[in-house]
Amino acid sequence: MPYRIEVQDLNVYFGESHILNDINININKNKVTSLIGPSGCGKSTFLRTLNRMNDTISTFKKKGSVLLDSQEIYEAKVDVVELRKRVGMVFQKPNPFPKSIFDNVAYGLKIHGLKDKEVLAKKVEESLKAAALWDEVKDKLEMSAMGLSGGQQQRLCIARTIAVEPEVILMDEPCSALDPISTTKIEDLIHKLKHDYTIIIVTHNMQQATRVSKYTAFFLNGEIVESGLTDKLFIEPEDKRTEDYITGRFG
């Protein structure tokens, strides 16, 4: 089976600082991959390289290649807008728009040209159901999303992302601002979503990595120290640094 994403010899710089150093990793289709490592090791930067969100930073430079479905995403002919539709992103802090719940989910569909009201309503409902939020909000779709709890807001952001039917969902510490119960709900959701989507999740919580992901990559100082099956990485890591990190000796 071909990989969903193949990253080859990726180096990322912000101005003079070298953030990512020779990253090589393949991401499997419809599986969950966790990125772990201490703060400032480049996990989030790596994640944002995959949907070209770093392009907005003027000092961003990169070398090497990132292939999505065997297609280079940094080629000149690639439409960034189209790419971000295919590679969705959920942020650390829930960031719903100050619009109604309905409009939050419909937003992506509308900007990509969907106008039919009935189809919109149907897709919004499907997306909210897929994000396990429908039952909680179906009677107040016209209410502002800002009135929802943090956990609900984060699931709304997931609904907003899956509404445009991406292939990949990038999650940047999606539970770090949430309480344990909301975290469980998001993790359950990730288990459900992996059947249809390739998910890459940055997490500081190693238990979370073992709970949700099939594969894990350990980042340290801008390099991938070790990557592979989560079970193997956590039970018998090959690298001493990985072992030190997962056993809590640093980080």
Next chain:
Amino acid sequence: MDRLISPKNSQKIMKTIFWGSGILTILLLLLIIGYVLYNGLPVINLTFLFSDPIDSGRAGGIFPMIVSTFYVTFVAVVVAAPLGIGGAVYLAEYAGESKLVKLIRFGSETLASIPSIVFGLFGYAFFVIYLGFGFSVLSGGVTLALMALPTILRTAEVSIEAVPKSYSEGSMAIGATKWQTIYEVILPAAVPGIITGIILGMARAMEETAAILYTVGAALTVPVSIFDPARPLPLHLYTLATEGISMPNAYGTAAVLVILILIITIVTNTLLDRYTKKMMGR
């Protein structure tokens, strides 16, 4: 250690001073409004509001002046608001920190500090004479637009910059273009601030006298065409008072102006409050 004033007492003293300044500010405001209303309200009745002035304003009403005020202010806002909002979007979202941006900001701040009589002279020389607009609603309106522009631009820029970056990230990450993000997410979130800026600019235009002194003419009839001369309320008030035509009617005119501005401010504040509550789900 002996202190002249103990921390506890200095806290009390400072609190009283701040409280006092707050109260004094409100009292001064109430005093001015109260004084104008006390002297002006007795003159105001339906005839005063809805009839033409007689004998240069010694008798009759101020209907043409009320219409002139709205007309001239409308022209000013129609010209200044799009320019101000457009400029603010450029400065906040597209410009970055270039020399040009610094120049635009410097220009806008300088514009804000120019005395209004200078705007009046410029308006006379440029719009009335050079462009041939004559003494008209148009000349007065665009002169006032120049005055309102910095207020609108600055307030809009600040409120656009205050929109959390996470909103635009969320929008970009879903595949929205920069413009879609600005139009669909950033501007709606910045609307309360932008409207406040427009209202501030508008109030400034409504109350302005010097800038329209040489541009709008002095007609005592209702302006119809945009090229008709007009006489907004502040100018009428100025003429009535300085030429000793009628002090009671000058106060009446002032009261109408103050009430109009109060109504506009209160209504927009209420609407904005409602909009913000709906948007933020409170």
